Amino acid sequence: MELTERIVPFTAGDGMALNLINIRSAAHPPTLGPVILVHGAGVRANIFRAPEKETIVDALVNAGYDVWLENWRASIDFPANTWNLDQAALYDHPKAVQKICEETGHATLKAIIHCQGSTSFMMSAVAGLVPQVTTIIANAVTLHPVVPAWSRFKLNFVVPLVNVFTPYVNPHWGVEAPNWIAKIMTALVKLTHHECNNTVCKWVSFTYGSGFPALWRHENISENTHEWLKEEFGNVPMRFFKQMARCVHKGHLVAVEGYPELPDDFGLMPPKTDARFSFFCGGKNRCFLPESQEKSWAYFDKLKPNFHTLHRLPEYSHLDIFMGKHAARDVFPIMIEELAK
Numbered sequence: 001m002e003l004t005e006r007i008v009p010f011t012a013g014d015g016m017a018l019n020l021i022n023i024r025s026a027a028h029p030p031t032l033g034p035v036i037l038v039h040g041a042g043v044r045a046n047i048f049r050a051p052e053k054e055t056i057v058d059a060l061v062n063a064g065y066d067v068w069l070e071n072w073r074a075s076i077d078f079p080a081n082t083w084n085l086d087q088a089a090l091y092d093h094p095k096a097v098q099k100i101c102e103e104t105g106h107a108t109l110k111a112i113i114h115c116q117g118s119t120s121f122m123m124s125a126v127a128g129l130v131p132q133v134t135t136i137i138a139n140a141v142t143l144h145p146v147v148p149a150w151s152r153f154k155l156n157f158v159v160p161l162v163n164v165f166t167p168y169v170n171p172h173w174g175v176e177a178p179n180w181i182a183k184i185m186t187a188l189v190k191l192t193h194h195e196c197n198n199t200v201c202k203w204v205s206f207t208y209g210s211g212f213p214a215l216w217r218h219e220n221i222s223e224n225t226h227e228w229l230k231e232e233f234g235n236v237p238m239r240f241f242k243q244m245a246r247c248v249h250k251g252h253l254v255a256v257e258g259y260p261e262l263p264d265d266f267g268l269m270p271p272k273t274d275a276r277f278s279f280f281c282g283g284k285n286r287c288f289l290p291e292s293q294e295k296s297w298a299y300f301d302k303l304k305p306n307f308h309t310l311h312r313l314p315e316y317s318h319l320d321i322f323m324g325k326h327a328a329r330d331v332f333p334i335m336i337e338e339l340a341k
Contacts (some may be wrong), residue, residue: 002026003061010099013091014072016081020096021045021069022103023057032067032108036096036133036341037069040115040140040319042171042207042236044077045069047114050225050238056112059332065339066104070096074116080168084243085116086257089123095128110135110339115198115287118142119253127262128272131182135333139280140318141288144252145244145297148286155245163238169207171233174199181316200230209318211286216320225323233278238283263324270303276309278338280331282316309338 008020019090026031037056039047047056048069054214060067073083111133113121124130127203148153155330162169165181173182174189186199193202195212205214218226243256252267263269277300281293297310309333313321321331 001058001062003057007102008099010041013096014087015076016073016091017076018073018075018092019071023061023067023069025061030061031064032066033059034066034100034104034109035070036100036109036184037067037110038072038093038111038113038117038121039070039075040117041074041077041240043232044075045071045232047232047319048322050221051228052222052323052325052328054328054332055337056322056327056332059328059336062341063336065110065176065319068096068100068109070117072096072117074236074240076232080235080237080263080284082167082237082239084119084237084256085123085237085253086243086259086262088116088120088214089127090129090257090259090261093121095126095338097132101132105257106208108132108134110137112137112335113142115141115318119145119247123253123255123262123266125273125275126266126269126271128209129261131273133275134271135278135339135341136275137278137280137338138293138296139284139321140242140282141292141297142277142279144292144301145166145247145339146251146289146295147248148289150210152248154307155241155248159238159241159245163242165237168235169302170235171200171203171207172231174201174203175230182330193248198226198230200233201226204229205232205286209287211317213317214286215318217284217315217317220320220324220326222325225325241311272298276341278335279308279310280321280335281312282318283312283314284316285318287309287318311338 118138177183189206255262279293279297283289300308
């Protein structure tokens with residue numbers, strides 16, 4: 001199927017220049033409404049388009065949806081900046097949603113959100129900043145981040161130490177280490193990770209989790225995708241990790257900027273959204289444990305019983321839910337079904 005894409009710029013609430021990528025079938029216009037896809041930390045919208053036979057983008061277009069990929073301020077397509085979740089929740093996602101509605105003429109849309117795109121978009125939703133969104137498919141983590149013990153240790157002790165020397169870490173240092181701290185840290189990564197010969201893959205595990213690897217299972221991804229990933233990771237600010245450490249300590253998302261539009265503690269207020277959530281998690285996720293999504297589903301189910309859903313995929317991890325070589329068979333049909341409800 002031939003696809004067309006166009007870049008649609010939009011301006012965040014604080015003036016930052018961001019963009020959306022609109023993808024449609026070249027032969028058939030969409031028959032269903034828009035869906036926004038929101039990437040995680042230190043990657044970009046392209047992360048949803050791994051070099052597999054069928055991606056989640058293909059599946060959505062085939063189902064008739066108008067697909068919009070959001071490049072928010074954490075995207076590596078933009079200059080490095082010391083972003084945090086509060087900024088994305090208040091400034092980025094509401095403006096992206098508003099722009100899609102303006103471009104399409106639709107009053108509502110649906111969302112597929114992943115990792116820190118998921119946590120920050122969840123903050124937008126809970127604060128009532130994206131009322132246009134009616135259905136949200138969230139992968140890996142949303143309101144209740146739960147991490148392995150080693151990850152907790154790194155957040156509490158390694159992050160403050162590393163932040164003395166650098167405001168960012170960057171898994172792409174496994175390809176090119178530009179300075180002495182990058183070279184030293186890359187040597188440390190190579191010393192402690194022996195799961196494969198891809199230094200970026202090792203760096204990703206060192207940065208984001210406690211597994212070998214942490215964000216996918218090697219048996220779930222093709223060699224082409226494994227190689228492609230070398231260019232799909234970039235700078236992540238230590239400022240974000242500091243915020244995540246606070247969230248993990250509290251057991252749920254907390255704000256750090258003091259913006260009046262956002263609650264200080266997202267676990268203490270009723271969500272200001274009528275959206276239906278479908279929570280996805282990989283049973284072998286070593287970045288955020290499955291308990292993260294199970295807790296969030298239980299929280300929302302208590303507020304509105306039998307409305308929200310939870311899908312635990314036992315043989316998947318974190319990102320392989322989207323880029324696994326069998327994800328088109330195992331995962332995408334479930335997501336399409338949830339969007340259709």
